Amino acid sequence: MKKILTEASGSMTSGYLISSIREAGHAAVASDIDANCFGRFLADDFILMPRKSDPLLWEQIEGLLRDHAVDVVIPSLDDTLLGWAERKAYFAKRGVHVLLSDEQVVKTFQDKWLTYLAFKAAGIPTPEASLEQLYPLVKPRLGRGAVGVRVETQAVDMDGMISQELAEGVEYTIDVFCGRDHKPHYIVPRRRLGVKEGKSTGGVVDLHPGIIAWVEQICASFPFQGPVNMQCFLASDESVRFIEINTRIAGGMALGFAATENWIGLAVDHFVEGQPLPEPQPVQDGMEMKRYYAEVFIPRN
Known part of the structure; x- marks a missing residue:
């Protein structure tokens, strides 16, 4: 049995990850900057994390991992993702395995402008983009979810921003699991049936062959490892355009797990x-996921 750390355990989608760790026969170590986050009461152990602005952030994290005997880290917080990638080898020498792609891959796909350039260089279809305000959609280069994404008709300060063509069609999210050889072991496209604050509130597995073929080409172009999350639009003419890749486990991957197997184990x-x-395992095409609120009751001491 391994002790597995998850981040941002107060997020509304973290419960499934804690449950998946325990169902795989391992101990879940929740972590958050909020000492009273709900994930604390679902997990086997809890770490109160320092804030990302703390100048001793990584020194403190290293000490906390040691004190709590953490064996594995599954990064899920965009703010620390690159930091984990930069320290993968360092932590591995100390017996802590970070389940994440390597530094250059993470750096490329955290930056939406570098993502666009990488897609173009690899021949992956993607909306046109610019560092100038040439297109109607404006979003932060280093943004996450839907934060800061907007359609603008007036001039805006483009410092740290990109503009992009509007992608039309049906939005898909694709859950991918890549092995050590970077080849995709699972590709699970799902149509998003609802989104709130950038997180999927429902979805249905749709094994669209055109999307799967493009994902295979993407995986052949970039050395991903472990869970990866991709986003694209399928137009009415069946053309596909990719807009983003998250090189981490994602909130909606609960459906990817359910349609295949527990990816934690x-x-x-x-x-x-x-x-x-x-x-x-065979991917269960057509499986649908719906989400709901659940309660955690904490008795008074």
Whole structure:
């Protein structure tokens, strides 16, 4: 049994990840900057994290990992994602496995302008973009979710921003699990049936062959490892345009897990224990996910 750390355990989508860790037979270590976040009361252990602005952030994190005997980290917070990637080798030497793609991959896909350039260089279809305000959609280069994304008709300060063509069609999110050889073991496209604050509130698996073919080409172009989340639009003429890749586990991946198998156990066996990946399970096309609020009751001491 491994002790597995998850981040941002007060987010509305973190409960499934804690449950998946425990269902895979491992101990869940929740973490957050809020000492009373709900994830604390669902997990086996809890770490109160320093704020990202703390000048000793990583020194403190290293000490906390050691004090709580953490074996595996599954990064999920965009603010610290690159920091984890930069320290993968360092932590591995200290017995802590960080389930994440390498630094250059994370750096490329955290920056929406670098993502656009990488897509163009690899021949991946994507909306046109610019560092100038040439297109109607304006968004931060380093933004997350839907924060700061807007359609602008007036001139805006483009410092730290990009403009992009509006992508039309049906929005898809694709959950991908890549092995040590960077090849995709699972590709699970899902239509998003609802989004709130950038997070999926519902979805349905749709094994669209054109999307799957493009995802295979993307994975052949970039050395991803572990869980990766991609976003694209499918137009009425069946053309596909990719807009974003998150090189981390994502909130809506609960559906990807349910339609295949628990990716936590898969990742630990493969990346930590060094086992070969087993034959993939059939993906349950058409499986639908709906989300609801749930309560955690904390008795008075």
